Amino acid sequence: YTGQCDLNFALHAGHGEFPRLVVSPGDAEEAYYWACLSMNLSWKYQIPVILLSDKTLCEGTYSFDIDSIPEIEEENPIFWDRKGSYKRYLNTEEGVSPLAFVPDKEAIIKVNSYEHDEFGVTTEEPEITEMMREKRMRKEKFLLQELEEKFNPVKVYGNRNSELALLCWGSNKGVCIEVGKNLGLKVIQPVVLWPFSVRNFKDSLKGVKKLIAVECNSTGQLVRLINSLGFNVDEKILKYDGRPFSLEELENKLKKLI
Numbered sequence: 001y002t003g004q005c006d007l008n009f010a011l012h013a014g015h016g017e018f019p020r021l022v023v024s025p026g027d028a029e030e031a032y033y034w035a036c037l038s039m040n041l042s043w044k045y046q047i048p049v050i051l052l053s054d055k056t057l058c059e060g061t062y063s064f065d066i067d068s069i070p071e072i073e074e075e076n077p078i079f080w081d082r083k084g085s086y087k088r089y090l091n092t093e094e095g096v097s098p099l100a101f102v103p104d105k106e107a108i109i110k111v112n113s114y115e116h117d118e119f120g121v122t123t124e125e126p127e128i129t130e131m132m133r134e135k136r137m138r139k140e141k142f143l144l145q146e147l148e149e150k151f152n153p154v155k156v157y158g159n160r161n162s163e164l165a166l167l168c169w170g171s172n173k174g175v176c177i178e179v180g181k182n183l184g185l186k187v188i189q190p191v192v193l194w195p196f197s198v199r200n201f202k203d204s205l206k207g208v209k210k211l212i213a214v215e216c217n218s219t220g221q222l223v224r225l226i227n228s229l230g231f232n233v234d235e236k237i238l239k240y241d242g243r244p245f246s247l248e249e250l251e252n253k254l255k256k257l258i
Helices: 007-012 028-045 126-150 172-183 198-204 221-228 247-257
Strands: 021-023 049-051 154-158 164-167 186-190 192-194 210-215 235-238
Touching (some): 007 021, 007 192, 007 221, 028 049, 028 126, 154 198, 164 172, 172 186, 172 247, 186 198, 210 221, 210 247, 235 247
Parallel strands (some): 021 049, 164 186, 164 210
Antiparallel strands (some): 021 192
């Protein structure tokens, strides 16, 4: 049926350490917007993007005004300026190396999954290995900075003055917002799950004395992520029978905790 059981896999799967963007839209509008935006960011930073959805979001029936979605202009990646010898892995300030493509006769393009120097030649030299790893991870710093400045990676709904807040992600957004409205609660929804905006999430918690997480998995995978970043979640409401939360079900569970 449906579930939110793959967050840990999306955050950690892969060989070695490398930056990635993990996004979980909560409705059709966000799915449309972030799918477009993710393509831009993937090309711009030369990183993989994982867009997490579930059966509830993918197989639901929705309509929305496409004109209400902010316009996204296609961004071109950084291309080689054709000066000097081409370095596929040029060490730049932001960690993003200029691109050239086959069959450019002026560029020798070497792509290497082993550790390599700036030209793409295999290396085991410790100084070069350290430099290239630092280069790759710098992308995450600048990606997070752009997300925080332009794209609001953590959204807040409902009663912003409430001392009790619901924490949700993905398709639980809709039912949590509705329950929050009925009970006068704040609702916090991280849309970007990695790189996680600690600054924006901290701002969203202002005035909150009790935080209740709502997830469709059995281990509280978002709670684990939040805890690892220094935040405390007071209560968890978890559902893992393959069905989404109904309004009445979630409201009744919340009333027992409030």
